[in-house]
Amino acid sequence: MKAIVLTQYGSPDDLELKDIETPTPNDDEVLVKVQATSVNDWDWCLVRGSPFYIRLLCGWRKPNIQIPGAEVAGRVTAVGPNVTQFQPEDAVYGDISECGFGGFAEYVCVPETALALMPERMAFTEAAAIPHAAMLAVQGLMDVGQLQPGQKLLINGAGGGVGTLGVQIARAIGVKDVTGVDRASKFALMRSVGFTHTIDYTQTDFTTGQERYDLILDTKTNRSPFKYLQVLNPGGTYVTVGGLTPRLFQVLLFEPMIRWFTQKTVRLVNLQPNKDLAYVNELFAAGQLKPAIDGPYHLSEVPRLIQYFGAGQHQGKVIITLNPHRTHP
Missing domain, CATH: 3.40.50.720 (NAD(P)-binding Rossmann-like Domain)
Structure with a gap:
């Protein structure tokens, strides 16, 4: 699979688009084919290794997180034997910042507790804009x-x-x-x-x-x-x-x-990831909430987009799509 790989702290220009092995889900994980993801402050800080607490959490000299990306929206392609909430073909989304990141890739393995079912009529690009913000x-x-x-x-x-x-x-x-x-x-x-x-x-x-x-x-x-x-x-x-x-x-x-x-x-605020997704889904279904999307852009543009985000030039959420021909489930 293709992924944006982080090997050292420094500049977004140091990120590389590489072919790496597709992960296999553990017992309580699902494998998600990522359709859309987004750029967040987590990514801006992680790539630079700043402020200092980032290195305390993610490795002092070099990052122990290989692939940034804190939000994903996509489709389940495989499930571990202990997974009960999801099955293959489910459209899901969530904030995965507390389970290793990995959103800037074609596939990611995620604990089922970090995901929720996408509501009907929500596009993947919209879903990727919602969980963290x-x-x-x-x-x-x-x-x-x-x-x-x-x-x-x-x-x-x-x-x-x-x-x-x-x-x-x-x-x-x-x-x-x-x-x-x-x-x-x-x-x-x-x-x-x-x-x-x-x-x-x-x-x-x-x-x-x-x-x-x-x-x-x-x-x-x-x-x-x-x-x-x-x-x-x-x-x-x-x-x-x-x-x-x-x-x-x-x-x-x-x-x-x-x-x-x-x-x-x-x-x-001490963020509790994904806690209120059900409430947000209700607002979306009622037509009271619609994400503002900057993009969508291609995965290869992630290094430039992280710099763009860090400069505060973006409007709404910066969205990357991994399947430009398919935006809805």
């Missing part, structure tokens, strides 16, 4: 942020996967006032998926503005947590799903003090 959005907005109908929401980094799915999830809850912060080149997409207000971060610092919000969902976290408090309403909440490592540590460190002295909350 949608779980961050749902868990950030609902589980941690406790978003309520009628509240005022701001999403920072709004033109990527989490933001474009998050605004649709918020509107499904009953939130009508949603501000998105990103570069102006993404505004047309952001408005098309439901943002009512847009802020160009290259021109305006939203933390110094006059508007106040009940909830801020941040995908970029590049400021001190105290800066965000200035634009939160009394009792408001700031939730981060990712960003600069020192700033994330500050959120964890100062969370109790901020709550005690300000009655406002700052929180970091």
Whole structure:
């Protein structure tokens, strides 16, 4: 099979498209023929070996993960003897970041617990855009942020996967006032998926503005947590799903003090992969959620696409298809 292979930390240009042996599923695994996958922050960090915790998790001197790729959508081609949830020909998708990655390949072996059945009428390219970003959005907005109908929401980094799915999830809850912060080149997409207000971060610092919000969902976290408090309403909440490592540590460190002295909350999402896929499937079936897709592109373009993702130029989710002639199950 063909796969994008990672042999050393460094630049996305070091990735190679190679022919390697097709894996065989273990007792509790399924073999998935990958139809579509996506580029995520995991891939950007893994390829570079940065920030430092990546090397703690994935090998200090060289990566112990051979094939990046955290999300897959495809069709089951074989199952291990202990698998009970799936059978060959099932269309499945999921976030596989906690079971070895491997999405940038024609086939991948995955524990059955990391996959879910794709709903009817969902394309493989759409399915590959959902698991990681949608779980961050749902868990950030609902589980941690406790978003309520009628509240005022701001999403920072709004033109990527989490933001474009998050605004649709918020509107499904009953939130009508949603501000998105990103570069102006993404505004047309952001408005098309439901943002009512847009802020160009290259021109305006939203933390110094006059508007106040009940909830801020941040995908970029590049400021001190105290800066965000200035634009939160009394009792408001700031939730981060990712960003600069020192700033994330500050959120964890100062969370109790901020709550005690300000009655406002700052929180970091501890992602539970695939936990809310059933809920997201319901939104999709009801026509309340549709992923914004950048692409689809070819597997051979992955090195360039990871650099493109890291530069923050993408709109929605960067999708790679491994079968351009077949997008639906």
